[in-house]
Amino acid sequence: MGSKTMIKKFFQVSAILSLTSAVLLAGCQNKEAQQVASESSPTQQKALEPVNLKYYFFGVSKPGDQEVYDGINKVLKEKINTTVEFIKVPNGDYTQKMSVMVNAREEFDLAFTSPAYLNYFDQAAKGSFVDISTMLPKYAPETYKLLKPTIWDAAKVNGKIYASINQQIFARQSGFNVNKALADKYNFNPTSVKKLSDLIPYLDKVKAGEPADKTDQLYNAQMKNNVFNYFFPSYEWESIGGSDVPGAAKSLDSNPKVFNEYDTPEFKDFIMTLKDFQKKGLIAKDSLTRPTFDATKYMAAPIATLMPGIEETVKNTHKADQYIIPLGDPILTSPNAIATMTAISTTSKHPERALMVIELLNTDKDLYNLLVWGTEGVDYKKISDKRVEPLPGAKYGPAYGWMFGNQFNAYISGTQPDDVWEKTKALNESAKVSRLYGFSFNVDSIKAESANSAAIVNEYRAAFNTGMFGDDTEKKYNEFLAKLKTAGIDKVLAEKQKQVDAFIAAKK
Structure with missing residues (x-):
């Protein structure tokens, strides 16, 4: 789906839903939900109030990070009037740092989570993450359609979904x-x-x-x-x-x-x-x-x-x-199906907008590859429509593609076969399935x-x-x-x- 069609989808779906009796989150979340629902076309998206979100994940800081994040924010600003502060935490310190923040009820919006990092099950059970079960089809419809219901079932805690699953090897x-x-x-x-x-x-x-x-x-x-x-x-x-x-x-x-x-x-x-x-x-x-x-x-x-x-x-x-x-x-x-997820903190004032960012990272191939590979001509050069080659002077990445959105949108490089993502999908389908799935x-x-x-x-x-x-x-x-x-x-x-x-x- 193209980015313009996708934004139109956001507001059309929201407008329809605003006429129903669906109950959204209370307080400030209601305000944003109503604002989003009031829009009916991408030409009116400027009526969305400008917001800045904080997004935590782990990784090693690189000299070219800010240039790439500025480029991402330019796109996000144009599409959903949103900017994101991307905050990297060293790998080994991630769970400890984020647990302290969560326990202190520090305000942030998005965070990487899994059974192994910032324990998804525990944090979902104790109310650290927003229940997005009904929000996914509204604010991230294409992301929701990417995965079979049985895959989403793996993310359920007490019957509810508390994080978006990143599409990758399961x-x-x-x-x-x-x-x-x-x-x-x-x-x-x-x-x-x-x-x-x-x-x-x-x-x-x-x-x-x-x-x-x-x-x-x-x-x-x-x-x-x-x-x-x-x-x-x-x-x-x-x-x-x-x-x-x-x-x-x-x-x-x-x-x-x-x-x-x-x-x-x-x-x-x-x-x-x-x-x-x-x-x-x-x-x-x-x-x-x-x-x-x-x-x-x-x-x-x-x-x-x-x-x-x-x-x-x-x-x-x-x-x-x-x-x-x-x-x-x-x-x-x-646990493997949800080994890499993106959650929205219950301290976020803009959970719907955070979910829109998740939707774009799953559906906008250019935006996703900007986050993973960096800037074309600076960090990599294109060999073909889907194959790239890192440049010697690159100051960014490549970042962990499985950590954000839909990895099947990623450019391929080096010895990766042209059909690497098709092979990955086939492996997901052919693997032995746990009795506890x-x-x-x-x-x-x-x-x-x-x-x-x-x-x-x-x-x-x-x-x-x-x-x-x-x-x-x-x-x-x-x-x-x-x-x-x-x-x-x-x-x-x-x-x-x-x-x-x-x-x-x-x-x-």
Whole structure:
């Protein structure tokens, strides 16, 4: 749909709906809803009051950011009389920073969310995000039509939708990438890797054979992320009710049983391997304190989501060709279907306008690619209508395409096949579907235990991920499990099992 047709759609739909008995949000939201509804054509859109929105997401700040954001705002101003303040937060700090803001009821409008970042389930349940169930068809009709009802079902909490799902790869298959040139140089066979510890022979050789100043951060430990969860698809596991709070189940079992994923041989092997990585100098010694990392020095890294064309993505990140090592088969789960979403804060004074911005990022291909790729002729050049090439002097991006709107509108580059998005859609359709697909956990009865358990996970995570506990790792691991017990993890697991059982029983 063209941008003019889409804007016309906004106001035509709103005008019709204003004649019905539909109830919109109260207070200032009603004022804006009525104002939008009063318009009937894009030529009258200037009657929309000018608003500025705050949009939070994670990423690394680049010198060219503001120029690109100014270009985006020029378009938004013309189309919906709106400007957006785009605010990047460092990846590892995102959940903590945003949680503090949300708890303090700080005013903002849009934010990236998922089960792993700013826990979608928890924040939706406690009223941090606007219920957009009825607003989506009104203010983002094309976005709503992009996804099948079964995909939207994955976003429901107590039967309601609290964030817009970004169109991207929904099936999940995890893996690793390793530097191709050095793997070839040291005769390393990437197909030999079945688990994290299998990378050690390769990284040991690189550590011994390359200059010391190039080998101080050979493995990307992603210190503050839920890296262990990356490997869930290869175990055929999935998180129940968000990844910060322990509780997982086997996706394909006929009667899934909930367990504490941290109290498993798999997790213990994970942290003991990372302890070895740290002792061998394969992970940066100052991982917990250094402000920045050099992605070009990583000779191996975990990948949360493999997809068609992933080779080009990791090549751009690490500035070198990579071998891709898949683990397991693709699985479609509810947490994976909503792994990247955009929510509207209940502190927003303009939720309808925020949803209009989401609509434009999903439907306006030029606007979307400006946000992802930057400015044509400055950050990239076009090879064809849909293929681009980054320019050497680029000061922006490319940004994470899956973080905003509809990634299937993204330009392709490098070794990505021309039909990469068609292949991605096909993978979404062909993946194994979890028995728990559509399940949504209600945290209400265990809010305190869940919050206490999440706090403990976050207390230990970074040190576990970077092997910083050293020879005390096993001792700290036992301490970690004991603290979870004290926090009430058994009650959390029991409640999760109860709800899973009820969901499975209802399907039979």
